[in-house]
Amino acid sequence: MKSLLLAGTIPDTSLDLICGAARLHGDSITIDGRIFPVNRGTAAMIGAVCSAAEFLGASAPDCVIGGDIGKRAGSREVYRHLIKFLPKAGADVLCLHYIIPEIGLHNQVLTAVRKMKTKPVMIADAGFMYVAKASGQASSYDLFLPDIGELAFLADEKASHPAYTRGFLTRLEIEPQELIRKSFEHGNAGAYLCVKGRIDYICKNGSIIQRIDEPVIEELEPIGGTGDTITGMAAALIANGMEIQAACAAACRANRIAGLLARPTPATQIHEIIAKIPDALDKVLCENSGACDCASFQGANSNAI
Amino acid sequence: MGFLKKLISSTNGDPPAEGSVDQGLLIFDSVNDVIQAEATLKRASFLDIKVVAPPPQYRTGCDLAIQFPIIERMGIVRELDNSKNPPRDIIHVNEELMRPTEICSAKDFGQYLMVRSANMKITVEKETKKIVNISGGGCSDVPYLAQQMIGQNLFTAASPREIGYTLCAYTLEIAFEEARRRLS
Numbered sequence: 001m002k003s004l005l006l007a008g009t010i011p012d013t014s015l016d017l018i019c020g021a022a023r024l025h026g027d028s029i030t031i032d033g034r035i036f037p038v039n040r041g042t043a044a045m046i047g048a049v050c051s052a053a054e055f056l057g058a059s060a061p062d063c064v065i066g067g068d069i070g071k072r073a074g075s076r077e078v079y080r081h082l083i084k085f086l087p088k089a090g091a092d093v094l095c096l097h098y099i100i101p102e103i104g105l106h107n108q109v110l111t112a113v114r115k116m117k118t119k120p121v122m123i124a125d126a127g128f129m130y131v132a133k134a135s136g137q138a139s140s141y142d143l144f145l146p147d148i149g150e151l152a153f154l155a156d157e158k159a160s161h162p163a164y165t166r167g168f169l170t171r172l173e174i175e176p177q178e179l180i181r182k183s184f185e186h187g188n189a190g191a192y193l194c195v196k197g198r199i200d201y202i203c204k205n206g207s208i209i210q211r212i213d214e215p216v217i218e219e220l221e222p223i224g225g226t227g228d229t230i231t232g233m234a235a236a237l238i239a240n241g242m243e244i245q246a247a248c249a250a251a252c253r254a255n256r257i258a259g260l261l262a263r264p265t266p267a268t269q270i271h272e273i274i275a276k277i278p279d280a281l282d283k284v285l286c287e288n289s290g291a292c293d294c295a296s297f298q299g300a301n302s303n304a305i
Numbered sequence: 306m307g308f309l310k311k312l313i314s315s316t317n318g319d320p321p322a323e324g325s326v327d328q329g330l331l332i333f334d335s336v337n338d339v340i341q342a343e344a345t346l347k348r349a350s351f352l353d354i355k356v357v358a359p360p361p362q363y364r365t366g367c368d369l370a371i372q373f374p375i376i377e378r379m380g381i382v383r384e385l386d387n388s389k390n391p392p393r394d395i396i397h398v399n400e401e402l403m404r405p406t407e408i409c410s411a412k413d414f415g416q417y418l419m420v421r422s423a424n425m426k427i428t429v430e431k432e433t434k435k436i437v438n439i440s441g442g443g444c445s446d447v448p449y450l451a452q453q454m455i456g457q458n459l460f461t462a463a464s465p466r467e468i469g470y471t472l473c474a475y476t477l478e479i480a481f482e483e484a485r486r487r488l489s
Contacts, residue, residue, distance in 0.1 A: 011449035011452060039451060040440065040448050041448035041451075042448075066445075068445035072445075098443055099444075101367040102367075103364065126444075127444050147441065153423075159403065160403075161367055162473075163424075164403045226440070
C-alpha cells in the first residue's frame with residue numbers, strides 16, 4: 001500500500017489547520033480528535049477514501065485540512081503547509097481538492113513537490129484543479145477529475161475559472177470529445193482525465209480510452225458530493241497499487257452501484273451513498289476479477305476502447 | 306480621495322477604438338468585495354457597470370472586477386468610498402474582458418427541479434420550494450453555502466450573493482435566481 005496524502009478545506013470557522021489520519025464514523029469523519037460532518041466537498045472525498053481504504057484493508061489516509069468558508073485564510077494555511085512540508089514528506093499519492101485558487105501559492109506547492117525525493121502521483125479536483133489550469137501548470141498533474149461543466153472550463157484556453165467558461169452546456173453531454181482534445185492540446189489537462197457525468201469518460205493524452213455508462217442513476221446528478229466520492233475512491237485505489245485508468249473506471253462504476261444501492265432521490269445526502277461504497281467496490285472488484293458470479297447490475301460495466 | 310489609484314493602460318497601450326466609450330476597471334481584494342460594490346453601484350443607479358474577469362496581471366485564479374465608463378469615475382469612486390468599500394486599484398482597459406457566464410439549464414426530476422449554471426447546481430423540491438441539494442464547484446465556500454442553504458425555502462434563504470465569497474458563489478447565485486424565476 002502506497003502512502004496517500006489528502007489536502008483541502010472544510011467549512012469550519014473554528015479550524016485553522018489540522019493534520020493527521022482520517023477515520024470515517026457513519027456520517028462524519030474524525031481527524032486528530034476533531035469531528036467533521038461528511039456533507040460534500042473535501043469531507044465527502046475523505047469519507048470515500050476512508051470507506052474504500054477500510055474495504056481494501058489499507059491504512060487510514062493522512063490529511064492536511066484548512067478551515068475555510070471562502071475567506072481564503074484556511075486555504076492559505078493549506079498551501080503554506082504543503083509548501084513547507086512536502087519536500088520532506090514521503091507521500092506516494094497526493095490528492096488535492098477544495099481550495100480557493102491562488103496561482104502564486106499553487107506554483108510554490110509545485111516547486112515543493114519537485115523537491116520531493118520521489119514524485120508522487122498528482123491528483124487534482126475542485127479548486128486545486130481550477131488553479132492548476134489557471135496557472136498554466138496542468139501538465140504537472142497525472143489526473144484531473146472534472147465534471148462536464150468543468151471540462152468546458154479546461155477546454156477554454158482563456159477562462160481562468162469555470163465561471164468564465166464560454167459555450168453552451170447543453171451540447172457538452174453530446175460532444176465531449178472535442179473538449180477533451182482541446183483541454184489536452186492547450187496543456188490544460190493532466191495526463192489522465194476522468195470526466196464525470198451521465199457517461200463517465202476516462203481519457204489519456206486527449207483521447208477517450210474508456211466509457212462507463214451503467215447503471216444509469218439520474219438522481220445522482222443533483223446530489224452534492226457524488227463527484228467527490230469518485231475522486232476519493234480513485235485516489236484510494238491508486239494508492240492501493242491500481243493503475244490510474246483502472247482505478248478511475250472502478251471508481252466511476254462503484255459510484256453508480258453505490259448510488260443504486262442507496263435508492264436515491266434528488267434530496268439524498270452524500271453520506272447515504274458513502275455508506276454503500278464497500279458493497280459497491282466488492283461488486284466491481286469481483287466483476288473485474290473475471291470470476292464473478294454476482295447478480296448483474298444493469299448490463300455491461302464499461303467499454304474499454 | 307486618498308484611495309484614487311493610478312490610471313494605467315492594462316495591455317499594450319493602444320488607445321480605445323474610435324467611437325467606443327473609455328472604460329475603467331475597479332480592482333478589489335476579494336470576489337465578495339466586488340459583489341458588494343456591484344450591489345452598491347446598482348442601487349446608486351450606475352447601470353452601465355458590468356462584472357468581468359480582471360486582466361491577466363491581476364488574476365489570482367478566483368477573482369472578479371467591475372468595468373465602468375471612465376467618465377463616471379468620480380461618482381463611482383465617491384459612492385464606493387461612502388460605502389467603506391473602495392477599490393484597491395483603478396485601471397484603464399482597452400481590451401475585451403471575459404464576463405461570467407449567465408447561461409442556465411434546468412432538469413426536471415418530477416418532484417424536484419435542478420438548475421445549473423456553469424459548474425454549479427441547485428435542486429429544489431417544487432411543492433415546498435425547499436432547497437434539497439447544492440452540488441458542483443470547487444472553491445471553499447461551496448460546502449459552506451450548502452450547509453447554510455439546504456433545508457431552507459428558496460424564497461427566504463440567504464442568497465449566495467449575500468453569504469458567499471468566491472466565483473463559485475457568484476455562479477451559484479445565477480442558478481439560484483433562475484430557480485426562483487422558474488418556481489415563482
